Amino acid sequence: MIISIASGKGGTGKTTVAVNIALSLKNVQLIDCDVEEPNDAIFLKPQIEKTESVSLPLPEVDLNKCDYCGICADVCAFKAINVFKPISKEGNVLFLPHLCHNCGACAMYCPKKAISEKQKQIGIIEIGRSGSIEYVCGKLDIGEIKSPQLIREVKKKINKNKTVILDCPPGTSCPMMNAVKGSDFCLLVTEPTPFGLHDLNLAVETVKKMRLKFGVLVNRATDSRIIDDYCEKMNIVLLGSIPFDKEIAKLYSKGDAFLLTKDKYKSFFIELIEKIKVHCAVKL
Amino acid sequence: MKHIVVISGKGGTGKTTITASFCALAEKPVIVDCDVDAADMHLLLHPQIQESNYFSGGKYAVIDxxxxxxxxxxxxxxxxxxxxxxxxxxxxxxxxxxxxxxxxxxxAIEMRERISGRWFVSSTKYGPIVHAELGIGEENSGKLVSKIKQMAVDIASKTKANLIIADGPPGTGCPLMASLSGANLAVIVTEPTLSAMHDMKRVAEVASQFNIPSAVIINKWDLNEVNTLEIERLCGELKIAILGRISFNQDASRAVTEGIPLVEYNNDQMKKEICSIWEKTLKFI
Amino acid sequence: MKIAISSMGETLESAVSEKFGRAPYFIIVNTENMEFVSIKNSAESMQGGAGPEAVRQLSAHGVNAVLTGSLGPNAKSAIEAAKIKAVVGLSGTKTVKQAIEEYKTVSK
Incomplete structure (x- = not known):
């Protein structure tokens, strides 16, 4: 079973929930898909056994073969490749890597075979373990923007024989969607504030559009019923809540998973997973 | 014209609440909400929409x-x-x-235009705001960020405004880079947790790649004093200025619930801390 | 020498456009005889990559130098790649003619 942990708003407690669920279960694989800001390792302190490089093909133009015909620029939908051919002067080709989507059109259509594709690293995948937890994490190189592509590569490491927990990036756009795509259940973590509610609603719309099964977990719960009322009105499964507790915040700040010191939560997370399993068994 | 962008790397450190307070303290700023994925500034600034536009971010294939x-x-x-x-x-x-x-x-394949969001020019009691709404499940948020930032620059030059204040997105990817480009100062809001500290370092590195100076605010500093000292030491090492500390305060989430910037909530300590940070910020630009 | 000025209109009396990639027109002036042509900037309403597209048009016209308000990062790379000289900092309060006269005096 693959469970993705997501939220519209950042900082609601995705990582905390993902790590604590992983610690409560047996035979589990935790995948940190928040490749722009991966944090699971801070809490799990895994032993890294293997590091793999992830790269994407970028075009390289051989100006000795190029006759500045401009076909590559015509077929590039992203304006990443530009050909300048002044009258009676030497031409030039400008490639803007940040606009390139690595689709390969320019290389494929170049009549002079002047364009070849070279691999360029965008990030790495770390594979290791923390106790019995199998740990996988994607890390985007600083200055790179192609997190969805890296997330797709990270997810190829999914081990279907285990319970897979995907710690997803915040937001509701391409990185988040690539991370939650294909999961059996998406757990949306939120907090009982207007920000939390507003962004939860965006995340709910997104997972609904993707036809995923999902439920809500309230973190830092207070006496506010703002999320409860929303879930009731929208007919959304509310799976539980973790009360606001300055002690938990302090443990978090030190990089301690609170489960390790607060044993009473172990049963909370085990029950949470049981509830999720029941929901997954129900046909949509 | 000066351009401040508030970022954090990690989400939920208090970017939006602090940005909204800056907007309340600044003199006639032009405001941009660059967190188009999960735009929240409107919950504190209550904009009146003046102008609404569709944003098309590329195309998609449909097979007949x-x-x-x-x-x-x-x-x-x-x-x-x-x-x-x-x-x-x-x-x-x-x-x-x-x-x-x-x-x-x-x-058999047709490329169709993708309507991936809407953007708005609105008025607030603090100044004009440009904000956007990314369509559900849409991509290209980086492009949308560039678009609304361009609008903000246009408005600022038309109205002769001196300052643009932008609420940035979390992360270090495409929307963040789009938010940073052209800024004079990146204000990084962090908190004394190992996660936020880790993310602060990454985001500061991105800013320095853009040659944009960063300055740090330590929010909820008293949550872990050891880590706060570590952040201050680290900033010294990285030659990043510290703008100040803000104490952990339950009134912050009460202000959000009431839908007002922190500085307008009746809590003198919070006000004092943020005002002193704002004065220091102004000296940097 | 051929100079292109980003412009709001089609004549020498038009105001300068401070934007480059999204300028409505370019006026291309031959500084030897002050003859000019105006071209409509096909990049004006483009979603992205307007800067490089504008440079491509100017390059095809054999332009040697560009006068404009400011250049975005992509336009800047494109100008360099096309080996065109760029002068930025023009204000929209000037006309195209004034901008050329000033450029001619400065570059003498």
């Missing part, structure tokens, strides 16, 4: 099943796994490269 001869050429060239075995295109995966449309021998 009645024309398709299932030759498989499109699947062969697509690098985004956006065409299924039964030749249906997946709008979420399609990046709009048009390669399938080019290679299709029977012209």
């Amino acid at each position: 099943q009645s024309k398709c001869i299932a030759c498989g050429k499109c699947r062969e060239v697509c690098r985004f796994d956006a065409i299924s075995e039964d030749f249906k295109s997946d709008i979420f995966s399609c990046e709009g490269c048009e390669l399938c449309w080019r290679v299709c021998p029977v012209k």
